[in-house]
Amino acid sequence: MPTHFKYCKDRYDAVVIGSGLGGLTTANRLARCGHRVLLLEHHHRLGGLATWFKRKGHIFDVSLHGFPYGMVKTCKKYWNREIMNSIVQLRDIVFDNPQFSLKTTFDKQDFAALLTNRFGIDPKRIEAFFRRVDTMNFYDDRTMTTRELFEEFFPGRSDVHRLLMEPITYANGSTLEDPAITYGIVFSNFMNRGVFTFQGGTDQLIALMTRELEKNGVTICTGARVDRIETKNGRTTGVNVNGRTIGAPAVVSNSGITNTIYNLVGTDCFTDEFLEQADRIRVNNSSCQVYLGIRPDTSIEMIGDLIFSSRSPVFDSAELLDVNTRSKTFSVYYPKTRPGHDRYTIVASMNSRYEDWSKLDEEHYRLAKVALIDRTLDDLERYVPEIRAKIDWQEAATPRTFNRYTLHTRGTSFGTKFEGLDVSRSIFKQIGGLFHVGSVGIIMSGWLGAINYGVIVANDVDSYLRSIEKV
């Protein structure tokens, strides 16, 4: 059980600010390395955006959707076997738009077959495309955009571009203008084996992670919002929560990178050059979601696990972000998601801009949410006839909701664009002992990206702590 903040000790080896999957993983790794770790979370619940909420007997997963197979190895190595063993495949991935309607397991073999048979692409070209994306890595050329990559292999084929891009846009907010390597790394992760989920739901995952953290000796405090990261002579000395200082030679911020620099530390602690770099960080877009609970006595047919639904004639990043977008993902949760919990829920997700929602007064905001739910139900009607009669709960979240729960700059639900990664990786060169972990650079986004980045940062922190031990 989380400890009350007043019972925390005055000093730890490392304080982790925020309990997103990155923060949780860094805390766990550091504790396993023998360091004394304090994890602070402002919300009453751990998980960050990997979260859930309960309404009228329904449990709604906010960001479970689906992740690549790499999660199996990652959970085995950095968490435990119980967590690993709960990972199961989602086999029915559906695309439905004016250009094509199809069902796929979303892996390389099935995609290659679809591209050959349905889209008439030369198998040699498909093979060459997969070879290119499979070998992409972080150190490759960053100037090529995803649009250029698609044009090189499938010139003028807007239908193929849509098949390749649409799911990734929902997965991490990236667009055709982002670096091709960010696309290639994420896409080939999925294509490796398909899309997977966590059986038992997000609540079960976070419960298992909490138990593992406690077993490894991490002190966990919820309801503890860090006001300031303290520094002295170019090094971090700890954090301040509600007027109380907790000392630590290492501080890991799992708050957003922009939040960390501008709000938690303050600009006077950084060099002008670093701040110029930080000023150029573009945070990614946010999301809208509509949560629908199906009545307890009602079931729905198998319509797919993930449905990429759009009524837009072609894929268009701007259209996907528009308030009135006709494109959305339906994540359909059947009773198999939570064995023993006999409910169906549907979560519709749309990409969205904070600016489109932040300026509305309360009455217009309320009406805009009602309209959002209404448009979603109209779209869902095509897959679940008479949907309005089948639900007993409907609720909407907007970029304002994401901002409130995560404190992220402009409610971003996918961290930052590519340039955020370099800033995140180099913050410790500005302030000794200060590290950042979180969704940055697109490739460190999503559940798998966040956990793996947590491991990478834990290695940096461990190295730092051991280097100062010697002195």
Add this chain to the structure above:
Amino acid sequence: MTRADITDLIVEIIADIDDEADFDNLDPEKPLRDQLDLDSMDFLDIVMELRKRYKIQIPEEDYPQLATLNSCATYLEPMLKDV
């Protein structure tokens, strides 16, 4: 530690990381990555484990030195000579 001790140590660490790894026919001259299907996260685990056990600090720019069993031995030999 001798070179043979060091290659044994690396094999032992990899076995801890991946209990399904098959070390038969491992060629010490060829990249571990290709033979054992290791990814960059696995190499990070090796670096962390070496630090934990022997307090060795391996900077990121030196990671390529860990590519093969023989290159591991060559790189780590001076650091582990007194162990």
